[in-house]
Amino acid sequence: MTDMFKLSASLKGHEDDVRAVVSPSARCIFSASRDGTVRQWLLTSPNPPTYDDTIAVQATSFINSLTFAAPSS
Numbered sequence: 132m133t134d135m136f137k138l139s140a141s142l143k144g145h146e147d148d149v150r151a152v153v154s155p156s157a158r159c160i161f162s163a164s165r166d167g168t169v170r171q172w173l174l175t176s177p178n179p180p181t182y183d184d185t186i187a188v189q190a191t192s193f194i195n196s197l198t199f200a201a202p203s204s
Contacts, residue, residue, distance in 0.1 A: 139179070139180050140179065140180040140181070140182065142160070142162065142170075142172055142182055142184065144170055144184045145162065145164035145166050145168065145170065146164070146166040147164050147165035147166035147193070148164065148165050149162050149163065149164050150163050150164060150165060150193065150194060150195045150196065151163040151194070151195065151196045151197040152197070153197040153198065153199045154199075155199045155201070157174070158173060158174040159171065159172070159173055159174070160172040160182070161187065161197055161199075162197075163194035163195070163196065163197045164193065164194065165193035165194075166193070167189060167190040167191060167192060167193055167194065168186050168187075168188060168189055168190070168194070169186070169187045169188035169190075169194060169197065170184045170185065170186055170187065171184065171185050171187045172184045173185075
């Protein structure tokens with residue numbers, strides 16, 4: 132089973148442990164951390180996968196979870 136998956140990229144930026152990750156698309160990832168930030172990671176190059184990050188939320192305490200709700204029509 133472990134042969135099915137391999138690490139393709141490391142996302143470095145949080146200053147504490149990551150508590151949640153959500154990916155609303157193949158080119159975008161959001162991660163939440165105990166450092167109080169939610170970071171948005173956008174794919175800038177597919178091979179090897181490279182991401183640029185921005186802080187989307189800066190809270191005063193840690194963030195435990197994320198959710199993504201797709202727009203409805």
